[in-house]
Amino acid sequence: MTSLAEYRRNRELAANLVLRELRSRYKRTALGYGWSLLNPLAAVAIYGVVFSVFLKVAPPVGDPSGLDSFVLFLVCGLLPWNYFANVTNASLDVLLANANLIRKVYFPRELLVASVTGALLVTYLVELVVLVVILVSVGSMVLPWIPVLLLLVVIQTLLVLGVGLALSVCNVYFRDVKHFMALVLMALFYSVPVVYPVSLVPKERTVLGVEVPVRFLYELNPLVRMVECFRAVLYDLRFPPLGTFAYFTVSALVCFAGGLALFRRLDRRLAEEV
Amino acid sequence: MSRPAVVVDGVSKRYRLYHERNQSLKATVLRRRRARYEEFWALSDVSFEIAPGRTFGLIGENGSGKSTLLKCLARILRPERGTVTVDGRLSALLELGAGFHPELSGRENVYLNGAILGLSRRDLDARFDDIVAFSGLEHFIDTPVKGYSSGMYVRLGFAVAINVEPEVLLVDEVLAVGDAEFQQRCAEKFDELRRAGRTIVIVTHAMDSIRNLCDEVALLEHGTLRALGPAATVINDYEDSVHANRRADGVGWRWGTGEAEIERVEFLDATGRAVTHVRTGDPLVVRVHLAAAEPIEQPVLGLGVHTLDGVQVTGPNLREAGLVPDRFVGRGHIDHRIPRVPLLPGTYDFSALLYDYTITRAVDARIRAFRFDVIHGDPAEEHGVVTLGGTWDLAGLADGR
Numbered sequence: 159m160t161s162l163a164e165y166r167r168n169r170e171l172a173a174n175l176v177l178r179e180l181r182s183r184y185k186r187t188a189l190g191y192g193w194s195l196l197n198p199l200a201a202v203a204i205y206g207v208v209f210s211v212f213l214k215v216a217p218p219v220g221d222p223s224g225l226d227s228f229v230l231f232l233v234c235g236l237l238p239w240n241y242f243a244n245v246t247n248a249s250l251d252v253l254l255a256n257a258n259l260i261r262k263v264y265f266p267r268e269l270l271v272a273s274v275t276g277a278l279l280v281t282y283l284v285e286l287v288v289l290v291v292i293l294v295s296v297g298s299m300v301l302p303w304i305p306v307l308l309l310l311v312v313i314q315t316l317l318v319l320g321v322g323l324a325l326s327v328c329n330v331y332f333r334d335v336k337h338f339m340a341l342v343l344m345a346l347f348y349s350v351p352v353v354y355p356v357s358l359v360p361k362e363r364t365v366l367g368v369e370v371p372v373r374f375l376y377e378l379n380p381l382v383r384m385v386e387c388f389r390a391v392l393y394d395l396r397f398p399p400l401g402t403f404a405y406f407t408v409s410a411l412v413c414f415a416g417g418l419a420l421f422r423r424l425d426r427r428l429a430e431e432v
Numbered sequence: 433m434s435r436p437a438v439v440v441d442g443v444s445k446r447y448r449l450y451h452e453r454n455q456s457l458k459a460t461v462l463r464r465r466r467a468r469y470e471e472f473w474a475l476s477d478v479s480f481e482i483a484p485g486r487t488f489g490l491i492g493e494n495g496s497g498k499s500t501l502l503k504c505l506a507r508i509l510r511p512e513r514g515t516v517t518v519d520g521r522l523s524a525l526l527e528l529g530a531g532f533h534p535e536l537s538g539r540e541n542v543y544l545n546g547a548i549l550g551l552s553r554r555d556l557d558a559r560f561d562d563i564v565a566f567s568g569l570e571h572f573i574d575t576p577v578k579g580y581s582s583g584m585y586v587r588l589g590f591a592v593a594i595n596v597e598p599e600v601l602l603v604d605e606v607l608a609v610g611d612a613e614f615q616q617r618c619a620e621k622f623d624e625l626r627r628a629g630r631t632i633v634i635v636t637h638a639m640d641s642i643r644n645l646c647d648e649v650a651l652l653e654h655g656t657l658r659a660l661g662p663a664a665t666v667i668n669d670y671e672d673s674v675h676a677n678r679r680a681d682g683v684g685w686r687w688g689t690g691e692a693e694i695e696r697v698e699f700l701d702a703t704g705r706a707v708t709h710v711r712t713g714d715p716l717v718v719r720v721h722l723a724a725a726e727p728i729e730q731p732v733l734g735l736g737v738h739t740l741d742g743v744q745v746t747g748p749n750l751r752e753a754g755l756v757p758d759r760f761v762g763r764g765h766i767d768h769r770i771p772r773v774p775l776l777p778g779t780y781d782f783s784a785l786l787y788d789y790t791i792t793r794a795v796d797a798r799i800r801a802f803r804f805d806v807i808h809g810d811p812a813e814e815h816g817v818v819t820l821g822g823t824w825d826l827a828g829l830a831d832g833r
């Protein structure tokens with residue numbers, strides 16, 4: 159089969175799988191797609207109360223947007239984080255959930271991870287649209303930044319796909335990767351500037367008499383850069399610092415290539431192991 | 433000859449048999465590697481080609497590697513060694529179910545499965561009605577497939593697999609689940625595909641359907657190719673070998689007082705040679721070997737012939753024939769001569785029963801203990817269990833000749 163025909167066929171299949179994912183996700187729930195918006199709303203309400211009312215974290219003022227709202231500050235970081243976390247969780251399950259399909263028919267199995275990512279991307283885009291509408295309605299003119307926002311979403315999608323591909327196939331061989339990742343995600347959430355600004359992380363700190371470059375280490379995490387990028391565009395209304403943007407982009411590409419390579423390697427015996 | 437539709441070249445497939453199914457990181461870290469496993473070659477060095485337009489059968493005992501081979505053909509499994517080349521669009525129906533998603537409706541699954549098999553949405557729209565009609569599930573198409581019976585599952589899966597118009601169709605063992613009407617429809621569809629020059633690979637234990645459907649058959653034994661050739665030859669070899677084992681195992685039931693014994697039953701052809709199968713219409717002698725240590729008065733020998741489904745075809749005995757011997761002692765045999773075997777192709781179980789004259793007390797009853805095959809002969813009828821040996825007369829037609 160020519161690769162063009164194969165490509166077209168796979169695209170069609172991917173679209174189908176995404177649709178199936180969207181349909182089955184909220185099948186037989188009263189709220190249906192409503193759940194996909196309710197979840198982030200609830201998170202915003204909870205974190206909003208805890209961090210701005212109880213803990214009184216002061217949001218930085220958006221520069222040059224002039225925004226000064228903890229809830230908006232939170233949401234601008236929370237939505238990208240949620241996309242990452244949701245894809246991670248969904249990827250851990252997707253191969254086992256589709257064991258029946260994997261054992262019975264041939265198709266490129268990467269498409270399964272791509273399909274859950276695609277379905278979550280749809281939800282994510284809807285959330286971003288809602289956020290953009292809110293930002294505009296409070297007078298923050300985010301519309302000109304939408305192309306940059308979309309570029310960031312594309313880069314982020316490469317990153318989450320890479321992570322998802324790697325984790326999905328690892329979880330088939332070691333079933334406790336899933337439980338392990340639940341812990342990792344919890345730790346990661348607080349090591350990423352979603353509920354607090356980066357400025358709260360000290361530049362340096364002396365631990366046991368040794369000078370530790372805390373902020374430098376902190377920013378090695380690509381997810382930190384990811385949140386910084388999104389926040390720059392959505393909250394501050396400016397292009398992310400070039401270094402941060404470049405770091406984010408390169409790590410996303412590396413992640414994608416690495417994840418795909420690992421997946422392709424371990425996928426040989428997938429039909430026997432699921 | 434044109435390019436073969438399927439080339440299997442030196443294919444070997446290894447499975448890992450895990451001793452403890454403990455796929456945890458802890459176990460791995462402790463042992464510094466993954467769970468211990470044994471290697472098991474489910475296929476070793478299998479090679480053959482299938483010409484386009486052929487219907488190819490794969491037979492062999494349970495666990496001989498048929499499904500594994502089919503999955504290698506379908507690219508679901510990747511062989512450790514060797515290559516598989518399939519020329520043209522491939523569609524596979526493997527074991528139960530076609531990879532349906534239980535929560536989705538039949539309709540949604542048809543679209544999904546169609547997409548996996550390479551159909552575009554437009555193609556599917558065009559064929560949807562055919563698919564549903566073929567499956568006969570009009571009333572259930574919008575309910576989730578998890579509520580389907582296994583037969584319904586197969587019907588829908590098969591309807592999709594066949595309607596993508598594959599150039600190569602792989603079918604594993606599934607058709608047996610369908611009811612008689614559906615099997616008939618499948619047989620017609622196979623015929624249609626064959627006439628359209630499509631290549632079909634079938635795995636089944638139903639020797640009759642293999643015999644009827646296939647041009648060529650491959651016999652697998654413990655993952656190696658034991659025989660390859662025309663259907664009739666390979667199947668006969670296979671059945672002979674199976675029957676040789678089966679006799680040794682001794683099937684059926686046995687009871688009786690034991691005063692005398694039915695030692696064995698032989699089937700002899702016209703030349704007096706012992707055979708394990710016969711053609712419809714050929715002569716056959718059923719020879720029952722008896723032994724009695726003590727004399728036994730007026731013994732009645734009866735025979736029974738059953739189909740594998742348990743339907744009794746016939747049951748002649750000496751008393752009804754008016755030939756009861758006065759007494760019998762020592763060893764000897766009784767022949768039952770059948771001038772033309774009226775049984776149609778299939779497998780039959782013979783019983784031999786030795787009774788006292790009143791037929792109330794069994795001396796030795798060996799029920800369905802002797803298995804026997806009938807293969808195609810003359811007349812070449814297919815349906816039912818026996819031929820009545822009737823002839824046709826067309827003289828009554830207007831232009832009858």
Ligand SMILES: Nc1ncnc2c1ncn2[C@@H]1O[C@H](COP(=O)(O)OP(=O)(O)OP(=O)(O)O)[C@@H](O)[C@H]1O
Binds near residue numbers: 431492496497500
């Ligand atoms: N996923 C697996 N992991 C380990 N061993 C397997 C696996 N699948 C099959 N096997 C082994 O491989 C051998 C061949 O299995 P296969 O399913 O191909 O047999 P088969 O010829 O289709 O048998 P049947 O007539 O029962 O369908 C069997 O011994 C089986 O135990």
Ligand SMILES: [Mg+2]
Binds near residue numbers: 498499500604605
């Ligand atoms: Mg099998």
